Amino acid sequence: MGNEDAVFYSRVLTELTLSFHIIYATVGVGIPLMIMIAQWVGIKKQDEHYILLARRCTRGFVISVAVGVVTGTAIGLQLSLLWPNFMQLAGNVIALPLFMEIFAFFFEAIFLGIYLYTWDRFENQKKHLLLLIPVAIGASMSAVFITIVNAFMNAPRGFDLVNGQLINVSPVLAMFNPAMPTKVAHVVVTAYMTSAFVLAAIGAYRLLKGSNHLYHKKAVFLMMKLGLIFSIATAVMGDFSGKYLAEYQPEKLAAAEWHFESEKGAPLILYGILDNGEVKYALKIPAALSILAHGLPNAEVIGLANFPKDEVPPLYIHYLFDTMVTIGMWLILVALVYVAGIWKSWPFIQTRWFHWLIVLGGPLAVLAIETGWWLDEVGRQPWILRGIMQTKHAATISQQVDTMLLLFVGLYLVLGIGSVVVLIRMFRKNPVEQELADRQAEKAGELT
Template sequence: MIISYPNWDAAMFAYTISAHILLVSLSMGLAITVTIAEFLALRKKDKYYDTLAYKLSKALVIFFAVGTASGTVMAMELFLFWPTFMRLVGEVSMGPFYVEVFSFLLEAIALPMYVYFWKDFKNRWEHWGLSLAVTIGTYLSAFTVTEINAWMNTPNGFNISEYLASGGKVITGVNPFQPFLTVSTAAEELHMSGAVYYAGIAMIFGYLVYKYMKTTNASEKMIYRRGINITAVFMILDIIYLGITGSNELSTLLVIEPIKYAALEQDLVPTTYGAPEHIFGILINHHPAYYVNLPLAQSLLAYPFTFGHGYIPGLINLTTYHGVTDYAVWPPSFVHDTLDLMVGFGVLMGFFWLYVVVQYFRKKDPLSQKHTLIGGLVVAVMGVFTMEDGWYTAEVGRVPFIIKSPTPGGILVNGHMYYGVMTIAQAASTSPIVFPLGIAIIAFYIIIFPITFYYAAKVMKLSNVEEDLKLGEEDIIKEEERKNKGSTGTKAGMR
C-alpha cells in the first residue's frame, strides 16, 4: 500500500500535535495549580498547601523541558511537512509566532527562578509573583498558537483574491497585525483555553485522587485532599464555562463558517424552522443514516430566543455552484460523530460534578465515598479524551483545506468559486524525507512520553512527608516573622 504525501504529512502532524497538546495542557494545569496552592498557603498559613505547591512545581519543570523539545519537533515539522503553508504564514501571519517565542522566554526565565531559588526569597509574595509569571507565560503560548489556528479558519491580512487569481504565487496587501484578530478568534480562544485547562487539570486531579486512594498516611491524605479540592473546584467552574463557550463557538460557526457548521450538525439542506438534531449517524451516498432523530432540537438550540425560527445552512446549497454540487469540499462526515461524542462526554462530566456539588451541600464528604473517587478517575480520563476529540473535530472539520475561505460559504474570484485558500494537498511537502522523519517522530514520542510521566511521578512522590511538611511549616513561619518584624535579612524557607 502506497501512502500519499499529503496523507502522511497530515497523519504525522496530527500525531505530533495530539501528543504535544497533552504536554501543553498539563504544563498549563500545573502552573495554575501551583499558583493557587502557594497563594492559599500564604493566605491560610497552611503547610499542606505549601508542600503541594513545591512538589507540583518540580513536575512542572520536567513537563516544561519535554514540552520545549516537543515544540521544537513541531516547529521542524511545520517547515519540512508544510513548506507552501509556511511560506504564506511567514509573509502574512508570523506575528503570533513571535509573541509565542516571547511567552516561552517568560516561562523559561521565571520557572527556574521560582523552583530553584525557593529559599532565597525574603518575601514569599515576591516568590509567588514568579509563579504568576509562569502561569501567564504558559497561557500566552497556547493563546498565540490558537490565534494562528483561528487565522487558518478565517484568514485575513493579505489580498486573498489576488493570491487565488495568481494560483498562490502573488502575496500582496500584507497587514501583519490583522491575523492577531480574525472574526473567529474570540470564540475559538474562549473555548479552546477552557478546554486545554480542563484537560490539564483533569490529569492532575486524576493523579491526586489515585494517590489519595492508595496512601494510608494521614499527612499525605491532607496534602492530596487540598490538591483535589483545588482541581475539583477549577473543573466544576470550567465545565460550566465550557458549556457556555462551546455553545457560543457553534453559534459563531453558524454565521462565519456555515460549511463547517453544516458538516458538524449533518445538515444537508437549509431550513428556517424545525431543523432536527441528529445524534450520531453516518452519510451513505451523501444521505444521513443510522442516527437518532430529535425533531426541532437543533433549531431550538441555535435560536432559543426566537423559539427555533432562524436560518440553518445546508451542505448541498453551500457547495453547489452553477447547479453542480462539489462533494469533494465537504469535510469528512465523521466529524459529526466526534462532535456528538465530545458533547456527550461533556454532559456526563457535568452530571458527575453536579452530583459532587449536591453531596457537598448535603454535608457529605465526596472523598469518603469510594464510588465518587472511582468516578473522579473516570472523569479525569474522560476530560483528556474529550479535549483531544474536540481538537480533532475542529481540525478535521476544515478538511480538505488547511486555510479556508475568508467569507462564509466561499469566495468568488474570476468566475470561480473557492471554498478555501489552500488545500492540504497544496500545502504538503512531497520530499521523500518526510517518511523517515515521520518514523523518527513516532519513535520519539513512544520513548519520551512514558519516561516523562515516570520521572514526574518520582519527583512528586512524598518520600518523606513529615520532612516535607516541616520545611513547608518553616516557610510559613519565616514569612510571618518577616511580616511581623519587617525584617529584610531573614530567608523565607529552608528548602
C-alpha cells in the same frame, strides 16, 4: 511513494505531533494557574497543605514544559518540512504570532526559573507568589499566540490575494481574524479545565491507593471546584464557537451535526449512524441546533446540500463532536455532585466508586481536548487555508515522509514513556507524608 502518499503521511505525522504535543501543552498552560491558586489559598489560610500542593505541582510542571518544548519545536520544524507551499504562501502573515509565541515562552521560562530557585528565600511568601504571575501569563499567552495561527487558517484575512501571492499584508489584522476570539477563549479555558481535572484525578487515585491524608482530600476538593468553574466556562465558550461556525464555517457545523438539508428549527443530532445518507438511531433534540447556531429556536441552519461535495468535511467528525460534548457534560455533572456533596456532607462522595469517577475525569478531560482538536483540524478539510489553499496543494512532494513518521513515532514513545517514568519516580521517592515531616522539622530547627 507518490504525491498522494506524501500528502497522506504528512497529514498523519502532523496529526500525531499535534495529538502528542497538545497533552503537554494543555497542562503546561493550565498547571501554572493551578499552582498560583493553590499557593494563594495556602498563604491566605496559612495552610501548609496547599503550599505543598503548589510545590509538588511545580516539580511536575517542569517535566511537562521540557517535553512540550521538544514537541513544540517539532511542530515548527514540520510546518516548514511537510507544508512548504503553505509556509511560502502564508509565512509572512503568520510570522508575527509565531514569533510572539516564542517570546511568551521565554518570558514564562525566565520567571519559572526564578520562582523555582527562590522557594523559602522570601520572608513574605506573597512576594514569592508574585513571581508566578508572569509564569501563568506567559504560559497562557503562548497558547493565545499559537491558537491565533490556527484561527488564521480557518478565517484568513489581513492581505490581498493577487496571482496566487499574498500582498498588502497586515499581520495585526490577520491576527485579529473572526475565528480568533472564540478559538483563543476555548483553548485557554479548556486548558485550565483539563489541568484541574488531571490534578483532581491524581489526588483521588492516592486516596484509592490507601492514603487518607488530609493533603489529598484538600487537593481533590480545590481542583474539583476549579474544574467545575472552568468546565461551565468551557460549555459557554462552546456555545459561542457554535455561533461562530454558523456564520463563518457553516459547512463544518453541518458536517459535525449531520445536517444535510437547510431548515428552520433544526434539531441537534447526537450519536446515531449513517445508512445510505439517512441518520438512524440518533438522539435528536428539537430546535437545539438552531439555538446553538443562531440563538433562536426557529432560525434557519444551512445544510450540507448547499456546498460543493469536494468542500464538505469528512462526516466522521460528528463522532468527534459527540465525544467532546458528552465528556464535557459528564465532567460538569461529576464536579457539581462532588462540590455539592462536600457542602451537604453526602457520604457517597467519599466512597471508592465515586473516587474512581474522579480518577476517570482526568483521562476523559484529555480525551475531550484531543477530540476537540481533531474536530477543528479535520473539520477544516479540504482546506489548509480556508477558501485559498487546499491541503493537497500545500504538502511536500518528498518521498521520505513515511521514514520521518517512523522516526518521530520513536521519539514520542521515548518522550512519553520517559516523562511518565520520571514523574512517577519523582513523587514516589518524595511522598507527601515524608515531605510534610521534613518541612515541620525544618521549621522546628529554625525556631530553635
